[in-house]
Amino acid sequence: MNNTSEAAITVAGVSKRFGDLLALDNVSLSISQGEFFGLLGPNGAGKSTLISALAGLLRVDSGELQIMGADVRREYRHARRNLGVVPQEIVIDPFFTVRQTLQFQSGYFGVKNNEQWIDELLEQLNLTDKQDNNMRQLSGGMKRRVLIAQALVHKPPVLVLDEPTAGVDVELRQSMWRFIRRLHGEGHTIVLTTHYLEEAEQLCDRIGIINQGKIIALESKQDLLARGLGSKLLVRAAHTIETVPLEYQERIVRQQGRELELVLYRDRDSIMEILDRLRATSMQIEHVSVVNDSLEDVFVQMTGNGTGEVS
Ligand SMILES: Nc1ncnc2c1ncn2[C@@H]1O[C@H](COP(=O)(O)OP(=O)(O)OP(=O)(O)O)[C@@H](O)[C@H]1O
Ligand SMILES: [Mg+2]
Structure with a gap:
């Protein structure tokens, strides 16, 4: 493959086994910079497994994964700095406030003087009022918004969202999408998994469907709809x-x-x-x-x- 540095995400022949279960079965896909890509599939299809592998949190059995041309294992820091991940599971530190959580994450990526961007993230995600609350005082939907802010705090060019709108009410979902659309408009590459297919239909340009660890469709939304x-x-x-x-x-x-x-x-x-x-x-x-x-x-x-x- 030449010119892989052009792709935001490259997955080439990736397989991952959990015991007898083949969770990822020779998955290959390439996502260009600036795409809004939907990764869809039923429960247990392998979406989160692929995302964990991209984030370098899971070692795959075979295949290659790159973020902006950087290998997620050999060039972990470089790859990770270019990637923001909103995980499906809410994991938070209950002792930090919202702002501290973001400051801490910023520090982790070595980004200094980031208060202005943190203010903007809080504002855009309707968290300004909650910035001094402890994480444990937030509702589920609010925690999810903090996870999005956390994923974006180091301004990564590639953003992967694993079911970001699960449990988020309609109004907030819409304001979240406005914000994510804006990021996309500013040039970010967005990868989204969701079970709300109308959402994917509205937002994504290209869609991959994964089923039992295999990619069974990878095409533009128009082509996929025409296959119906x-x-x-x-x-x-x-x-x-x-x-x-x-x-x-x-x-x-x-x-x-x-x-x-x-x-x-x-x-x-x-x-x-x-x-x-x-x-x-x-x-x-x-x-x-x-x-x-x-x-x-x-x-x-x-x-x-x-x-x-x-x-
Ligand atoms: N750490 C693990 N150990 C064993 N099996 C696992 C592990 N993580 C995932 N699996 C299995 O791998 C398969 C894929 O799981 P994965 O979480 O990637 O699915 P998913 O597509 O994200 O589903 P959902 O839509 O429910 O989030 C499932 O059968 C799951 O049980
Ligand atoms: Mg999942």
Whole structure:
């Protein structure tokens, strides 16, 4: 591979075994500088394992990992300085205040005179009021925001967020995304794992799907969405729908009262023809709409799995 210094993250042939379990199975991917990349996959797929390996917290059995061209083992300090990680698990030191936590982290990376940036982080993450509180006095969502500030305190060009919005309320989630979008706009490379697939669909340019330790898709969001079965046809009738023609039975997604939802195969269906056949059953159609597949639909089709979201 030439020009690896161009990539923000390089993962080449990485495998990791926990006993009998192959948690990462020959994973390769490259994320360019400035990308907003979504790493998706059901529970236990290997996302956090890959992130721990990138952060140098976990030794892999084989393969290479680089951050901004620096090998995460051989050039650990260099690689680590270029990376901010927001871990999935909340681990905090309960005896520090919020500001002290950030100052301490800053010191760890040898960044001096960082108060201005710390002020800005506190402000952007709505933590200014809480800066003198002890970490143990914070709610779960607040702790998660401190983890984000902590990941950013040394201004790393690459930011990896492992389910940063788990347990964060809607309003804060939106303000967090505004901030992360801004960082992306300023040139940061962002890697995000989330079980909220609408979030990934809105934010990410390119998506990797990992399932049982293997990358099963790696492409632009548009291409991935285009891989879906197609779209759905939503029909509302003037009366309760009793019968659906036999040839459409197996593509019923939902049939409820006056509404019928059918899978629409993009490349071979004619909507007009379907509507004609429905009308032939003396259905009086009042309203018709077409809904495109969401990332969630494609994800479920590809992994044979729900989002695994626990709420
Ligand atoms: N330290 C460990 N020892 C043994 N097995 C582990 C260890 N860490 C992870 N695993 C296993 O490796 C697999 C991948 O776990 P990982 O945490 O990477 O999944 P994930 O994709 O992050 O899932 P989630 O969406 O639930 O966070 C799981 O089967 C998990 O049980
Ligand atoms: Mg995880």
